[in-house]
Amino acid sequence: MKIAIDFHIHTALSPCGDEDMTPNNIIGMSVLKGLDAIAITDHNTIENCDACMTVGLKHNLIVIPGMELQTKEEVHLLCLFKNLSAAKEFQSKVYEKMSIKENLSELFGKQIIYDDKDQPVGENRRMLISSVNMSLEEAFRDVDLLEGVVIPAHVDKSSYSIIANLGFIPPNLPISIIEISKNGNHGALMEKFHFLQRYKSLRNSDAHYLHDILERESFIEVEEKSIFGILEALKAGNIIGGS
Template sequence: MAVIDLHTHTTASDGTNTPTENVRLAKKKGLQAIAITDHDTVSGLEEGLEAGRQLGVEVIPGIEISTLRHGQDVHVLGYYIEYQQQGLQQELKKLRNVRAKRNELMVARLNELGIDITMEEVKAKQTQPEGNVGRPHMAEVLMDKGIVHSMEEAFEQYLGREGKAYVNPPRISPEDAVRLILRYGGIPVLAHPGLYDDDPLIEELAAIGLKGIEVFHPDHTDSEVDKYSRMAKELHLIATGGSDYHGERNGQVFHSDLGSQPVPREALEHLKQMKQAQDEQAKKEL
């Protein structure tokens, strides 16, 4: 069992637990620290940070930004991002508008495939009214209707990159996400690189300011963990990781349980050191 988890989701996006519930679960499992990294939103951070203070669990403010490269999703994590800045809030609103459009297109594609599903049903799965709606909510509806029997099947058959209903409208690039995170004081880290089959991207992003890659992830094989550990060392990047915990849907945990990944405590220390160095450099430039 790890003592830290640097990748978790809440009801602010497509997780099923509130930020407070994630922190409580971390406390129960004996974790010392977790990051809250919701998709394209920072709306759960205040609650999570307060819960962390009350329960004695260190909470790292974060985000997971959705981008597009060569027709596929690429996610960039941002740790210690200055989430209260108005400029960031405006940029994230634009990203959420794209996400909403994508949801509509995917529901329309499912309808074309003869599946009776509405956006109202999908939105009903979001327990926090102002939270983001995403593909896990669609998967939950598909399970309810008996179209699929698991989250994995929903993504393999319909919602994932090779799925029949997969749609990806234009959105910002991974390079844009790295620059956005840096602009607002965050530490950019490429999420689950093993899902992209695009290792040249890592070196390209490192050249413009990427600070880390998510080596430890439930969807990575042992050989991928070894490969990305080597790449992190070669490119002088921080090797991070996390469970990508989204809570439970229909009794199934997605992607894996909180604290399930063997993330070294040193990863968090390196993130803190990087944040301190960035802040000191920013002061010098004022």
């Protein structure tokens, strides 16, 4: 079964996310654009996943709980989980290794937590855009133990990507899929870094604004239309669009 996806969407909980990125707005726009499944991937936190998943259920949209982790190497990783419980367990590990510095909302933006009615129920005071004291190896290990999936984010970007920061992909990391930015040039990237051709590539939006969310342009093949089916497809590299 072919489904249209966007697995890199930020809510207003990410300090760089627009305040219009509320659960109902995100789900509504995703449905309007014809998507079958999305992932909520705020910076170093999953605290808006619950509300987004609740709204998603009402609209028959699959919402995967996720996180865009910033490792101690300053590499961004998309971490996708089988359920909210697993995502919360990983979040606890991340919070333990996060700086005690507080967010400077006047400089970086607010970090708003919503309920499923789009009502603010809190503000995360942690500095979510900082690196977590967790290595790439630790991140892959901990997500794997929770039966999740890790995808290196926006490998074509000049900052916060595994290529920009390391210059290569460590062969010991169990990577099968890499993410390319919404407007990234896949051909030019593969020509510049030939070793990337061994990986399947997935295009996501990295949406911080509602209009950024993908149309029906990035696809995967699943045997079962569910979070479990999607994670299994990603582990198998069943990417059929988005490159």
